[in-house]
Amino acid sequence: xxxxxxxxxxxxxxxxxxxxxxxxxxxxxxxxxxxxxxxxxxxxxxxxxxxxxxxxxxxxxxxxxxxxxxxxxxxxxxxxxxxxxxxxxxxxxxxxxxxxxxxxxxxxxxxxxxxxxxxxxxxxxxxxxxxxxxxxxxxxxxxxxxxxxxxxxxxxxxxxxxxxxxxxxxxxxxxxxxxxxxxxxxxxxxxxxxxxxxxxxxxxxxxxxxxxxxxxxxxxxxxxxxxxxxxxxxxxxxxxxxxxxxxxxxxxxxxxxxxxxxxxxxxxxxxxxxxxxxxxxxxxxxxxxxxxxxxxxxxxxxxxxxxxxxxxxxxxxxxxxxxxxxxxxxxxxxxxxxxxxxxxxxxxxxxxxxxxxxxxxxxxxxxxxxxxxxxxxxxxxxxxxxxxxxxxxxxxxxxxxxxxxxxxxxxxxxxxxxxxxxxxxxxxxxxxxxxxxxxxxxxxxxxxxxxxxxxxxxxxxxxxxxxxxxxxxxxxxxxxxxxxxxxxxxxxxxxxxxxxxxx
Numbered sequence: 001x002x003x004x005x006x007x008x009x010x011x012x013x014x015x016x017x018x019x020x021x022x023x024x025x026x027x028x029x030x031x032x033x034x035x036x037x038x039x040x041x042x043x044x045x046x047x048x049x050x051x052x053x054x055x056x057x058x059x060x061x062x063x064x065x066x067x068x069x070x071x072x073x074x075x076x077x078x079x080x081x082x083x084x085x086x087x088x089x090x091x092x093x094x095x096x097x098x099x100x101x102x103x104x105x106x107x108x109x110x111x112x113x114x115x116x117x118x119x120x121x122x123x124x125x126x127x128x129x130x131x132x133x134x135x136x137x138x139x140x141x142x143x144x145x146x147x148x149x150x151x152x153x154x155x156x157x158x159x160x161x162x163x164x165x166x167x168x169x170x171x172x173x174x175x176x177x178x179x180x181x182x183x184x185x186x187x188x189x190x191x192x193x194x195x196x197x198x199x200x201x202x203x204x205x206x207x208x209x210x211x212x213x214x215x216x217x218x219x220x221x222x223x224x225x226x227x228x229x230x231x232x233x234x235x236x237x238x239x240x241x242x243x244x245x246x247x248x249x250x251x252x253x254x255x256x257x258x259x260x261x262x263x264x265x266x267x268x269x270x271x272x273x274x275x276x277x278x279x280x281x282x283x284x285x286x287x288x289x290x291x292x293x294x295x296x297x298x299x300x301x302x303x304x305x306x307x308x309x310x311x312x313x314x315x316x317x318x319x320x321x322x323x324x325x326x327x328x329x330x331x332x333x334x335x336x337x338x339x340x341x342x343x344x345x346x347x348x349x350x351x352x353x354x355x356x357x358x359x360x361x362x363x364x365x366x367x368x369x370x371x372x373x374x375x376x377x378x379x380x381x382x383x384x385x386x387x388x389x390x391x392x393x394x395x396x397x398x399x400x401x402x403x404x405x406x407x408x409x410x411x412x413x414x415x416x417x418x419x420x421x422x423x424x425x426x427x428x429x430x431x432x433x434x435x436x437x438x439x440x441x442x443x444x445x446x447x448x449x450x451x452x453x454x455x456x457x458x459x460x461x462x463x464x465x466x467x468x469x470x471x472x473x474x475x476x477x478x479x480x481x482x483x484x485x486x487x488x489x490x491x492x493x494x495x496x497x498x499x500x501x502x503x
Contacts (some may be wrong), residue, residue, distance in 0.1 A: 036082040036136050044241045049353045055106035062099040102134055141498050143167030147248045147269040157226045162248040162428035167170050174213035174223040175249040180233045183245045183268050191268040197264040217300050219391050225297050241348035242273045274339055292325050292433040300391040307426025313401050314497040315432050320386055326419040328437035331490035334454055334466040337388040343440045343490035356465035363460045379456040386495035394495045399457035406476055440490030452491040459484050
């Protein structure tokens, strides 16, 4: 957090300390005309769209000194090219005989743009060259970040995710600010401000906890952080949900590190997390007794186990939303990618209130909204909770992959760390443990002596249902019509890794 405040302080000190200074004419000279053109996606912005704008111009000397000015730029000929107006704000003065570069930073119509003179060529002012005419192309694309609407909870730690919408290459470090409950009106006002001061951040720290975050491996546009909720929030035994407010924050260096650092933030996001604190505390009181394999390897920070299956399918080490095999993880309705409080047709994403009004994944018009059908029988990536909440290297298993798991592996009931479930041991001796995590339906939680795990496969005969893996005691079922679940139901997910050995 100190890093964030330091970066913010540097930003404002750089602007305030050097703006508007009177220079000794013997040592300094006026740059003269500074010409700018605005581009977005390598195309010049439409002529005449913006008549004028204010910008911060920074001179970067080869001696590592910097000086900043507030300037106004005007498109006098409506041709999309802008020149500074020394009569409106600051003139731009630089030292004689000292090499320098020029950087520009501004916000135009809500979009932050920046540009710099050629960093491979130093500019000079001298008696023989008293005035420069410098052209700089301003590029749109200032970094923007958002908080993902869903989080994962493994019974102890909360995993938060964010996405970079633009400019990931300019970001140096990620953070989250998290608080229990809704933001106050004053906090909402601050988070709605594009640029916060160091005093603003200090005020927000009275109610928000900073959480370090890191970039996901193999995905420069996603980042995540985790926190122990028992150390951070107030709980009562038996609590079943947690309401939090989350903001993503990033520190960055403009112009590839040659400019004054800055800090950006996302909008505040409010979410509710299913926690079931009482059950988790009971689990941790049990003695350890582990009978499952350690991860064979990791992809994007998540472990998988190679069971030696004929297909080469690599099964996740633990459930989606969990960090240990004996923890339940999160619950998802089929085709939904976020958790929720109530799992019912009224809250289901792909229907219009009941099982006969499906709006996606419908192979029978009798169940479609207005006789809708689309013939989709397998979840698309955008509706796959494993892909959305982990990465493109992970997905939900198919019906055939679960069938292979039950047919190629020996399996039997097992209790791990006090949790009932099934051990599946592969041909190579490696094993995974699937806890009997129960299910959520119509606002109620059902027995955690039963195991239900979603496949990504629709039950085409009655498309308001989808195939799960189901086990209880010594029984394990895949395609029994009596255990096929309504899509509205909240079940566990055990992902598989796309990076299979069989190519």
